[in-house]
Amino acid sequence: MKKHYLLLSFIALLVSSCEKDDFCIEPVTPNMVIRFYNATNITQTKSVENLSVNPEGLDELYSNANLDSILIPLDVTSNQIIYNLSSESNIDVITINYDVEEVFVSRSCGFKAIFNNVSVSSDVSNDWIIGLTETLENTITIPTIDNETAAHVKIFH
Amino acid sequence: MLKSFIKICFLIIFVRVSAQQNNDSIPKDSIVYKTNYGLRLGIDISKPIRSLLQNYNSGIEIVGDYRISKKWYVASELGNEKFTTSEDFTNSTSRGSYIKIGLNYNSYNNWLDMNNEIFTGFRYGFATFEQTLNNYQINSNPLLPSLTNNTPYTENGLTAHWSEILLGFRAEVYSNIFITFSGSYKIMISLKDPVNFKTHYAPGFNRVYTSNTGFGFNYTISYLIPFRKK
Numbered sequence: 001m002k003k004h005y006l007l008l009s010f011i012a013l014l015v016s017s018c019e020k021d022d023f024c025i026e027p028v029t030p031n032m033v034i035r036f037y038n039a040t041n042i043t044q045t046k047s048v049e050n051l052s053v054n055p056e057g058l059d060e061l062y063s064n065a066n067l068d069s070i071l072i073p074l075d076v077t078s079n080q081i082i083y084n085l086s087s088e089s090n091i092d093v094i095t096i097n098y099d100v101e102e103v104f105v106s107r108s109c110g111f112k113a114i115f116n117n118v119s120v121s122s123d124v125s126n127d128w129i130i131g132l133t134e135t136l137e138n139t140i141t142i143p144t145i146d147n148e149t150a151a152h153v154k155i156f157h
Numbered sequence: 158m159l160k161s162f163i164k165i166c167f168l169i170i171f172v173r174v175s176a177q178q179n180n181d182s183i184p185k186d187s188i189v190y191k192t193n194y195g196l197r198l199g200i201d202i203s204k205p206i207r208s209l210l211q212n213y214n215s216g217i218e219i220v221g222d223y224r225i226s227k228k229w230y231v232a233s234e235l236g237n238e239k240f241t242t243s244e245d246f247t248n249s250t251s252r253g254s255y256i257k258i259g260l261n262y263n264s265y266n267n268w269l270d271m272n273n274e275i276f277t278g279f280r281y282g283f284a285t286f287e288q289t290l291n292n293y294q295i296n297s298n299p300l301l302p303s304l305t306n307n308t309p310y311t312e313n314g315l316t317a318h319w320s321e322i323l324l325g326f327r328a329e330v331y332s333n334i335f336i337t338f339s340g341s342y343k344i345m346i347s348l349k350d351p352v353n354f355k356t357h358y359a360p361g362f363n364r365v366y367t368s369n370t371g372f373g374f375n376y377t378i379s380y381l382i383p384f385r386k387k
Contacts, residue, residue: 022367024245024296028296028297029295029297029298031298055300055301058300059300061300073297073298073300073301074301075302076295076297076301076303076304077301077302077303081301100304102295102353103353104353104354104355105296106355107244107247107355107357107367108245109246109296110244110245110246110247110293110294110295110296111246111247111295111296112296112297113295113297113304
């Protein structure tokens with residue numbers, strides 16, 4: 001009888017020894033953080049009225065929102081993504097080019113992507129976006145995007 | 158008549174007393190039960206069982222020990238394993254060989270000439286292996302398509318050194334044939350991870366947990382080749 005108990009507990013240990021022990025809590029592939037600023041007073045953030053955001057050919061991530069910052073994902077299967085940003089039905093197009101680097105995070109999180117040599121440019125029509133830099137130019141480059149702790153791009157409008 | 162009765166009574170009492178004295182002075186049992194000393198060799202049969210219950214691929218382990226004193230055994234395990242780890246975002250396979258060397262201490266006091274053991278032990282383990290990243294998916298925002306890479310990438314020349322403590326039970330089921338099961342707790346000393354990846358499974362160590370620890374279970378059948386009795 002004693003032997004049976006030992007055998008049973010052995011089988012129980014055998015079966016239970018493969019439970020998941022970790023969950024993905026580390027940050028994975030970062031989104032691009034965009035903050036909206038006032039073009040006439042460049043140190044002040046300014047919310048966008050009726051903001052809608054969608055990647056070209058895909059559904060809207062934000063629709064008719066009043067926000068001063070947004071998070072937009074970049075496409076890890078490509079080196080480019082185009083976003084339509086519209087405010088009160090005026091559509092501006094921004095194009096983002098980048099290199100994708102794969103970085104291992106952990107067993108449960110797997111691999112994330114970080115983005116290097118990122119260049120962002122807005123179309124020159126300037127419907128509501130006036131510029132991407134403090135001197136109101138239409139392009140900006142960012143060496144790397146590997147976290148979401150601070151804004152990567154400022155949009156002045 | 159009465160005189161002879163009293164005589165008999167005295168006689169009985171004397172005999173009984175002297176009998177008790179005899180009982181007290183029984184000499185100590187001088188028979189020493191001798192047990193076999195020798196080399197014990199066996200194989201692990203938990204690996205075929207695990208291949209039925211889990212996604213365990215294949216493996217073989219040969220176990221051996223040599224009795225050096227009444228309580229102490231020098232023990233070793235040699236094995237080769239292949240194991241696939243399937244996670245949410247990665248799938249990888251480890252292949253390689255390992256050796257463990259250490260000591261067992263039998264803390265069980267056997268009756269007569271029985272040869273059972275409840276033992277504790279420690280091991281030093283070393284494994285050399287390779288790990289193939291079979292496929293992986295980039296953990297990215299689910300709003301956009303994700304990238305899956307199905308090109309296997311193998312990293313050779315990985316090594317692991319660890320220490321382990323174990324507890325086991327061993328019973329002699331037939332003459333010189335033993336069944337054993339034991340469980341072990343392992344602590345990694347040093348582990349070489351693949352570049353930009355991690356060793357998820359080291360042969361002999363089993364799954365490498367987040368804190369660089371591991372667990373193991375063994376179920377073995379072994380045969381004792383007796384060299385001498387003492």
